[in-house]
Amino acid sequence: MKAMNSLTLKDKGFSDPVPIKQLSFSSLPYNKGSILVLADNTLTGKPVSDIIYIGRTKKPTKRVFAGYLSGVGGKATRKISAHILKDGYLEKVTLSHMLTDTPKVTQKKLLESFKKEHGEYPVWNASKKPVVPVKSAPKVVLRARKAVKPKA
Numbered sequence: 109m110k111a112m113n114s115l116t117l118k119d120k121g122f123s124d125p126v127p128i129k130q131l132s133f134s135s136l137p138y139n140k141g142s143i144l145v146l147a148d149n150t151l152t153g154k155p156v157s158d159i160i161y162i163g164r165t166k167k168p169t170k171r172v173f174a175g176y177l178s179g180v181g182g183k184a185t186r187k188i189s190a191h192i193l194k195d196g197y198l199e200k201v202t203l204s205h206m207l208t209d210t211p212k213v214t215q216k217k218l219l220e221s222f223k224k225e226h227g228e229y230p231v232w233n234a235s236k237k238p239v240v241p242v243k244s245a246p247k248v249v250l251r252a253r254k255a256v257k258p259k260a
Contacts (some may be wrong), residue, residue: 112222113157114147117204120218125149125202128176128192136168141211143218144168145204146188146232148197157225160201161188161232162218164211172203188232 114125125147126135136142144163151158163184165171175181179189191197208214223229 111157112218112225113159114145114149114202114204117145117206120206122204122206125204127199128172128201128203129198131172131203133169133173136172136205137207138169139167141166141208142168143206143208143211143214144171145206145218147202147204148200149202150200157222157230159222159230161230162215162222163233164215166211168205191232 118124122143122145127149128146142165144161144165145159146161146163147158148160149158163171171181171185175185176189176192179186179193181189192201206214219229219233
């Protein structure tokens with residue numbers, strides 16, 4: 109079995125990786141469920157995988173151009189945007205996509221396969237943190253105060 113990296117994605121039905129800096133609006137499908145994979149092209153050829161994010165979207169053009177390249181969206185999308193724009197990844201990241209009718213299921217399978225192979229999720233995917241129970245604050249009883257007459 110081949111290790112999951114940007115070179116083996118084509119075998120799974122993904123498009124050829126394109127540098128994110130060179131993406132055009134017409135190169136992505138519009139309003140079609142997709143799996144997006146971001147890879148660090150400076151890691152190619154090394155034993156560790158170069159895949160840094162596996163995500164899903166119903167609107168790939170919006171996710172990439174408004175989200176990753178403009179910083180609009182949820183917490184994960186804004187985090188990825190910050191890496192790309194502020195941490196110098198604009199020159200390093202490539203994007204591959206794959207159309208699917210079941211983006212959520214497909215993403216989950218890919219993430220679990222990646223974790224099984226590498227022992228953890230891709231670095232930009234949010235890890236599943238254990239839920240820590242929150243201690244409730246003691247109840248505070250509010251009492252009415254007596255009215256104070258103003259001094260004349």
